[in-house]
Amino acid sequence: MKNILLIIIVLFCTQFTYSQDTQSNVRTPKNSIVTAWITSESSTEARSGWDNYWKTRYPSNEAITTYDGYSSTRRFNCHGYAWYMVSDEGSGLNDPRWIGYQYTTDEDIYMSDGSYIKVANEMFPGKVSWSSGDHSAITTDVPGKFISKWNEWPLMKHDWDDTPFGTTNLKYYVSTNITGNSSVLCSGATRSFSVRTIPDAGYDWSVGPGLSLNNDGIPEVIVSSSISYSGPTWIEVKITSPLSGGLNDIKTSKRINFWIGKPQITSQTPLAYYSSGVYNSVCNSQTYITNMTISGASNASWSRIAANPSNTSWYQTGNNVSFYFWAINQTAVFRISSSNTCGTTSYDFGFKSITCGTNPCDPVYTIAPNPAIDQSTIIINIPAPCDQLMKQSSSFNGYIAVYDNHGTLKKKTNYKNYGNVELDLTDLNNGPHFIEIYDGKSIQKKTILIQK
Numbered sequence: 001m002k003n004i005l006l007i008i009i010v011l012f013c014t015q016f017t018y019s020q021d022t023q024s025n026v027r028t029p030k031n032s033i034v035t036a037w038i039t040s041e042s043s044t045e046a047r048s049g050w051d052n053y054w055k056t057r058y059p060s061n062e063a064i065t066t067y068d069g070y071s072s073t074r075r076f077n078c079h080g081y082a083w084y085m086v087s088d089e090g091s092g093l094n095d096p097r098w099i100g101y102q103y104t105t106d107e108d109i110y111m112s113d114g115s116y117i118k119v120a121n122e123m124f125p126g127k128v129s130w131s132s133g134d135h136s137a138i139t140t141d142v143p144g145k146f147i148s149k150w151n152e153w154p155l156m157k158h159d160w161d162d163t164p165f166g167t168t169n170l171k172y173y174v175s176t177n178i179t180g181n182s183s184v185l186c187s188g189a190t191r192s193f194s195v196r197t198i199p200d201a202g203y204d205w206s207v208g209p210g211l212s213l214n215n216d217g218i219p220e221v222i223v224s225s226s227i228s229y230s231g232p233t234w235i236e237v238k239i240t241s242p243l244s245g246g247l248n249d250i251k252t253s254k255r256i257n258f259w260i261g262k263p264q265i266t267s268q269t270p271l272a273y274y275s276s277g278v279y280n281s282v283c284n285s286q287t288y289i290t291n292m293t294i295s296g297a298s299n300a301s302w303s304r305i306a307a308n309p310s311n312t313s314w315y316q317t318g319n320n321v322s323f324y325f326w327a328i329n330q331t332a333v334f335r336i337s338s339s340n341t342c343g344t345t346s347y348d349f350g351f352k353s354i355t356c357g358t359n360p361c362d363p364v365y366t367i368a369p370n371p372a373i374d375q376s377t378i379i380i381n382i383p384a385p386c387d388q389l390m391k392q393s394s395s396f397n398g399y400i401a402v403y404d405n406h407g408t409l410k411k412k413t414n415y416k417n418y419g420n421v422e423l424d425l426t427d428l429n430n431g432p433h434f435i436e437i438y439d440g441k442s443i444q445k446k447t448i449l450i451q452k
Contacts, residue, residue, distance in 0.1 A: 026084050026097055029115040029177055030254045035106045036084065036097040039074050042152060047072040050153045062157040064147070066093060071154035079107035081149040082127055082136035088177065104134050116173040117241050118249040119198055122160075127173040133165025139172075174198065176239060176253040184296060186342040187261040188227040193235055194220035195253060202240035208233035210260045230261030232295070263297035263338040263345045267407030270434035270445065274333050274350035278409075281436075281443045284328050284353040290320040292336065300338040305348060307332040325353035355441055363418060365437055371449040378421040378437065378446075396440030403434045415439065425450055 020040035025033050042050075050072035055063060063071035076085060076096035084090045084097050100106045107129075110116055116127060128137040128146055137148035144160045161167045180193035187210075195203070197219045205216050210229030214222040223235060236255040240248050268291040271280050282288045294300050302321040304314060308331045314323035321334050330353045337346040366379045378400065398415035402423070410428055415421065415437065423435075428450055435446040 021098075021101070023101075024097065026099075027089060028110050028113055029087065029089060029175065030113045032109050032113040032115070034084070034099060034109055035101070035103070036080060036099045037101040038096070039076070039098045039101070041067070042072070042074040044068070044070070054150065054154050054156070058156070058158065058162060060159070061162060063154040064157060066155050071156075072152065073155075074152040076149060077151055078136045078149045081155065082138050083107050083110045086138050087175075100134070107136060111173060114176055114251040114253065117176050117198070117239055117251040118243060119172050119174055119241050120243050121199075122172050123174050123196075123198075125174070128160075129171045129173065130165045131169035131171065132167065133163075135163070135165040176237075176251050178235065178237060178253050178256050180235070180256060182256050182258045184259045184261075184340045184342055185225050185233075187225055187230060190214070190222055190224050192220060192222050193256070195237055195239065198239065198241050200242050204238040204240075205235065206237070207235050211235065225260045230264060230296070231259070233258060233260050259296040259340070261296065262343040263300075263340055264295040265300065265336055265338055265345055265347055266293045266295070267291060267349075268293055269407070270401075270403035270436060271349050271407045272401065272403070272409040272412075274348040277350075279331060279350040279352035281354045281438055282325065282351050283443075284325055284330070284355055287322060287324050288351065289317065289322045290336075290349070292319050294319050294338050297338045297340045300336050303335050303337075305333040305335050323351070325351075328353055328355060354438070354443060362442060363439065365444055365446060367435065367446050367448050371451045372423075372425055373450070373452050374424070374426045376423045376425060376448060378423060378435070380418055380420060382418065398437075398439040400438075401436040402428070403436070404429070405432045405434075407434075423448075 022038050024036055024038045026036045027033060047070040051063060051070055065071055066073045067075065077098045077100065079099035080097035084099060085092055085095065111118070111129070122139055122143060124139045124141050126139040128139060135148060137146040139146060140157070145157065146160055147155070147157045148163070149155045150164070160170065174196045176195060178193050178195055181191060185191055203217055203219055205213055205221050207213055207223055210226045210231060210233050211223045214224060234255045234257045236253050238250065238252045240250050242248055272278050292300065300319045302316045312323060312325070312330065312332050314321060314332065314334070321336070323332060331350065333348055333350045335346055335348045337344055364381045366381065367376055368379055369376055395416040399412055400415045400421060401412040402410045404410055410433070418439070430450050430452055433448050433450060435448060437444045437446070
């Protein structure tokens with residue numbers, strides 16, 4: 001009899017390998033990777049036999065049907081069911097997994113990465129971990145009544161102490177997930193967020209830019225968004241759960257990210273906004289495509305405001321506009337718009353064609369020092385023998401423009417003669433900036449990093 005009992009205990013802790021089994025990992029609510037497997041099914045004869053066997057051994061328990069009219073199944077085990085399948089990340093019986101296929105600690109990541117927090121007593125909904133039998137279960141609305149999968153055998157609804165897995169050192173866990181809307185929040189609005197109420201627990205909420213807490217220290221808080229902020233933000237909470245013996249379990253929830261205010265439109269290449277005839281120079285006889293990033297909305301739309309000549313060809317591709325200039329000094333003005341529930345953001349960009357042909361006398365520009373603090377110099381190098389002729393030639397109508405990394409024009413000066421140019425950077429913020437140099441014939445672009 002002792003030998004039979006020993007065999008049964010070994011079976012509980014062992015997963016037999018089948019050639020059809022494949023590793024298919026899942027993730028915790030906090031996005032940690034969990035080693036998991038898709039496992040092949042047992043024969044109908046074996047499943048029927050196990051159903052009958054365990055019904056006889058535990059007649060007061062309720063076997064829950066899983067697939068094909070049977071309860072026993074090899075498609076998932078206790079850890080896969082409790083921690084993954086019955087969660088926001090899982091889909092119940094439609095997406096089964098076996099967790100702990102090779103190592104009995106594979107499910108521990110759910111308890112350590114902050115997805116769940118240990119509590120002093122059973123709570124519903126919640127999870128249960130048996131140290132005495134390497135077993136997991138979920139709680140029900142009936143205290144002391146759990147649901148758990150017994151290895152490759154039945155899915156059982158049972159009393160806490162009516163299983164083959166022992167009755168010692170049961171540990172209870174609840175989710176740290178924040179409940180609340182993660183859609184766009186308009187500037188100057190409020191929103192509530194909450195987590196599970198744990199008896200005598202402490203709650204320390206943290207928020208991102210543009211948000212302020214109206215209250216703290218409790219499971220449910222209200223946040224207010226700034227009327228002057230538009231951009232990404234977040235909220236999270238650190239929970240301190242009191243345990244026996246003066247101990248605590250401290251976990252930080254998964255961060256909820258969302259957007260405040262109207263969309264933001266950013267050009268990844270430096271572009272000046274169109275106003276009073278300010279155009280961005282583009283090369284003649286080449287197709288030009290913008291490089292725009294839309295934040296706080298899913299898409300943007302373009303329209304043509306003006307063009308000379310009026311039959312300039314253009315089309316929208318994704319969130320960008322593409323067009324073709326076939327003549328020098330051809331112009332076009334396009335408007336980009338993006339909307340969300342808080343409103344619409346629109347910008348106009350003007351473009352003008354210039355000659356960008358390759359010429360052995362074309363000047364080469366260097367920025368030094370780079371990175372810079374308050375001053376830098378644009379150093380020109382013209383290959384000989386072109387240098388003397390070009391530097392002695394008549395003046396031209398060019399410019400030097402400086403843009404920040406959002407494509408916003410920060411300063412623009414005239415550039416009329418070939419020569420080194422001193423740049424005053426004292427009024428610019430730290431970070432990368434783009435310099436556009438136009439000498440009346442062609443345009444060159446450089447990058448400078450400001451570090452004060």
